[in-house]
Amino acid sequence: MSDFRPTFRPALGAKTAITSAEVKLSALPEGAIVQVLAPPGEQDVASFLSGLGKGGVRTFSPGQWLIVGDEPMTQEDMKTLFETLEPRATGVDQSAGRARIRIDGKQAGRVLSKGTALDLSADAFPVGRSATTLIGHIAAHITRIDSDSFELIVLRGFAESLWDDLTRMSAEYR
Amino acid sequence: MTSYRLATGGLIDRQTPLSFSFDGKRMLGFEGDSLASALLANGQLLVGRSFKYHRPRGILTAGTAEPNALMTIGQGGRTEPNTRATMQELYQGLEARSQSRWPSLEFDVGALNSLFSPFLGAGFYYKTFMWPAAFWEKIYEPFIRKAAGLGKASYEADPDSYDKCWAHCDLLVIGSGPAGLAAALSAGRSGARVVLVDEHSAAGGSLLSETATIGGASASQFVAETVAELASLSNVQILTRTTAFGWYDGNVFGAVERVQKHVLDPLPAVPVERLWRVVSKRAILASGAEERPLVFGGNDIPGVMMATAMRTYLNRYGVAPGKHVAIFTTNDSGYALARDLESAGVNLVAVIDGRPDAGFRYSGRARVIKGAYVSDAHGRKALSSISVWKNGSVETLKADALAMSGGFSPIIHLACHRGAKPVWSDEQAGFLAPTGLNGFELAGAVNTNSGIAACLADGAARGAACVEALGFTASVATFATVEGDIVAPPAKPIWKIPGIKGKAFVDYQNDVHRKDLALAVREGYGHVELAKRYTTNGMATDQGKLSNVNAIGLLAEARGVSPAEIGTTTFRPFYTPVSFGALAGGHFGHHFQPVRESPLHDWAKKQSAVFIDTGLWYRSSWFPRNSETNWRESVDREVLNVRANAGLCDVSTLGKIEVCGNDAAEFLNRVYSNGFLKLPIGKARYGLMLREDGFIYDDGTTSRLEEHRFFMTTTTAYAAGVMTHLEFCAQALWPDLDVRLASVTDQWAQMSVAGPKSRRILQPIVDDDISNAAFPFLAAKEVSLFGGQLQGRLFRISFSGELAYELAVPAGYGESVADAIMEAGNPHGIQPYGVEALSVLRVEKGHVTHSEINGTVIPADLGFEKMVSQTKPDFIGKAMLNREGLTAEDRPRLVGVVPLDPKASFRTGSHILAKDAAATLENDQGYVTSIAYSPHVGSTIGLALVRHGPERHGEEVVVWNGLCGEFTAARLCNPVFVDPQNEKLHV
DSSP: TTTOOOOOOOOOTOOOEOSSOOOEEEEEOOOEEEEEEEOTTOOOOHHHHHHTTTTEEEEEETEEEEEEEEOOHHHHHHHHHHHTTTTTOOOEOTTEEEEEHHHHHHHHHHHHHOOSSOOOSTTTTTTEEEEEETTTEEEEEEEEEEEEEEEEEEEEHHHHHHHHHHHHHGGGGG | OOEEEEESHHHEEEEEEEEETTTTEEEEETTTTTTTHHHTTTTTTOEOTTTTTEEEEEOSSSTTTSSSOOOEEEEEEEEOEEEEEEOOBBTTTTEEEEEOSSSHHHSSSSGGGGGGGSSSSSSSHHHHHSSSTHIIIIIIIHHHHHHHSSSOOOOOOOSSEEEEEEEEEEEEEEOHHHHHHHHHHHHHHHOOOOEEESSSSSSSSGGGGGOEEETEEHHHHHHHHHHHHHHHTTTEEEHHHEEEEEGGGGGEEEEEEESSSTTTSSSSTSOSEEEEEEEEEEEEOOOOEEOOOOOOOOSSSTTEEEHHHHHHHHHHHEEOOSEEEEEEEETTHHHHHHHHHHTTTTTEEEEESOOOTTTOOSHHHHHHHTTOOOEEEEESSSSSEEEEEEEEEEEEEEESEEEEEEEEEEEEEETTSSSSOOOOEEEEEEEEOSSOSSSSOOOGGGOOOSSSHHHHHHHHHHHHHHHHHHHHOOOOOOOOESOOOOOOOOOOOOOOOOOOOOOOOETTTTEEHHHHHHHHHHTOOHHHHHHHHHHTTTTTTTTTTTTTHHHHHHHHHHHHTHHHOOOOOOOOOOOOOOOOOHHHTTOGGHHHHHHHOOOOHHHHHHHOEEEEEEEEEEEEEEEOOOOSSSSSHHHHHHHHHHSOOEEEEEEETEEEEESTTTTTHHHHHHSSSOOOTTTTEEEEEEEEEETTTEEEEEEEEEEEEETTTTEEEEEEETTTHHHHHHHIIIIITTTTSOOOOEEEEEEEEEEEEEEETTHHHHHTSSSSSOOOTTTTTEEEEEEEEETTEEEEEEOOOOSSSSSSEEEEEEGGHHHHHHHHHHHHHHGGEEEOOOOOOHHHHHHHTTTOOOOOOOOOGGGGGGGGGGOOOOSSSOOOTTHTSSSGSSSOOOOOEEEEESSSSSSSSOOOOEEEEOOOOOOOSOOOOOOOOOOOETTTTTTEEEEEETTTTGGTTTTTEEEETTTTEEEEEEEEESSSOOOOOOGGGOO
């Protein structure tokens, strides 16, 4: 069946972005997400990963990071990256296992504060800071990517529910 | 003779009249009115009936503690019973209805209860409804239930939305009276993040009821200027209409904001209430003090009111309480009201001061009677006169309004929410908050300050101190001189007033009067907690805000001890009632709980799947075809088709974990009871995971993809649990092992392609050779698909017992690949099958799930003895497996069951009896764990855990369902009903 063309279906493909003056909600392209796991005690992994230039680096949990990018990575590129990581760290492909949602605007923090107990003030949670949290009932990973912009990374299976919840949570600011 | 609106004065907007109704009667109020002030302005003294005796009741307070003016407002789904008229802002079109009366407020049949009051004392129903016993269920209970309750909830759905959110701050200030405002100002100016909450519609607290001036400006003007400054600070957030209701661990406070409870038509996109969880590094309680009622006869007649409340109605709302007003006080605060009433031109009949030696020099015209008490108030639906008792003689004074002030109780509830008990102070004549609250300070009246100047100074100092402790540089805010401030030092409380003739109420909301408390003590319920239950004092929506301290005082007197010895009942959240709507927030309807969708969800939908909730997942249950009318038809067809041709089942919901690191193999070897150290690359192995106690925890296959990379599958139900377990093992048990765990459940769309034709269907899709020789049973590897267009993972594993493969592809391609398999399989008769068919296939094959692995079984019970390694030095569960009970010979073990009559059936959970044994628990030999209708066998089949089961194949038994009284003759048999030699797996 080499004539068959497998088609990719994004988790939030059916969702149209929500745009208003105070809050904007959009699904980010399902490019690449690589979970990087370092053995205990491995030093300076974050700067090592940033230096690779393979995408944005997000702190995920102790000894773990995510490399994220808007462009998909080919199987070969992924393998090469995994090899580059060794022996300092191991890579696991999560490109299809997570969906990314971006929320921007003056009220973005207030919308998220309906779901997360994290202090999202700019002092406590500056640009570049990441944390795993609950947004309502759904576990998600938040990164501040700009003063009024956050990236949410969520398990693919929960992506639609999180989108629906964010839509509800932002309703009063639209 | 009644209350009325003064021609001038108050903070209301007389240019904006608002029309509203009470019990259908149209009335007018003004913007800025509360429902209570508007009712008083309209001369409506009678606003409700009491709970037990249905006595006429009027407005008693101007705030949160109101026990009488509870009303139902709104219509349909917006009906809200027990709304305190004192807290409800007036709006155009508001409709209020009185409660606890029939047929009308003016004429209430329930008032007959008053005639029987000698029989209706505390605990009367414990004593009265004892016999005959049969009457309880049919007569007494329905009658009591009908009579009980405050207001009626609507059965209609609430059309409004609610929300919850979090806030974070350096300092939370609760209350925006003088102390709260000053604290927020000191802290706010330092740059600290401050949240200021106040339960009223406007900030200002008691200052809004004041006639004193601050630096020459009116108190309300001072409030406006201060609030404007706070509002201009970006680090200060002011939340009015927000009640802080609880103090929780970690200095988290709960608060509820009434966002749109003051409008007729709430904006649909905006919640009507918002529940805040405020995480604060420091907090200041500036909640003020509650004025205590005085317990004299008829103290509940409409027209009798708290003195500070009367002052609020007068000064804030421009409402006079009556034409001839009297004041009964035990402290100096009553004179502030006296002064304001006389300035407003209201006739003040007398100030009755309980202190013979009262030193306050009152300069007004009114008569001051010292050392006297109001022993009784008279009137029915409105006050007409009062009896003033002095040294044994009684004088009657004509009065249509009476203010009372029995001293002040600091509002310390929140400070006691985390377990600390209030402390009685004789000096302050009240219960005070315990000290050492660790980041939670008190300021103002709650901290025993009296007067505006003292509260401002205390608040300012504490606000500054709190943020300085956090590293901010703060200076204590200072304020101009206060003119006309009345400082009321604490006065000796008067619990027992002499000469009382009528009913003297302690708890208005529950109709508890002083004799009830005396009775409780006489009958042995003098402990404060017992007295509460016995008399109901302090129960219901107000939780004794006005009554508790008086009740404690009366209990103390009756027992001849100090209130310190009586103590208080326990303070718990919520400070005031919080709606279920606010607690649920947005998690309602579609948003009640999230849905977890498989990447093949839409593919299954296209195949007309019937879904079933599996945790948060939705799994395909079966796929009905047009002509099929019940689920069994569909499931039987799917099962037969898998055995004859092939089927495609979505197994994406199974947990998937990548286990990496240099010690991954050693790690798995310790986690599983069977060996994994030597699992070759490219191979899968079925693994059993035990708990420490030796019982089986979970099962699944784990494949070795690379030297240091394994791919583990778990059951759907235990995916998260296994991940947590593995993390615990890695982090806590064996931190020395280099092992790294990643959950990849959502990364892969995984499809089981099962059936004798599965290879023929998959081979054109998979570029690699998947023949039996090249890809034998339990092979596992990465494969190329569609001529190199896609990479996937292929596993030759089988739950159905047929030749089968599981193909995993990146989730986003799942639907497309499933479509391709269906297309390729079409000539071979492929059909989708759901979890019901999957379950039949596995029962036919004797494969276990958590129906069998139910927390009581060890490997040997299921015939898995060989999966318990005898050579490994250790693995989880090894030590405990050798316990006496786990090695007993008569443990229930896995066996198959079939009915003797193929048309007969039995149910899961039924028990096994020997053929001729009586149906008793003593004869119980085991139980059925799973059943299915097997199209292959042609009857119901079951798996069961039965004593000596494997040795009893062929034995006739009885399957006994004690719950339904069913007995089915059956035979024990081999639990593998299909292909016991596993020949199909290896073709």
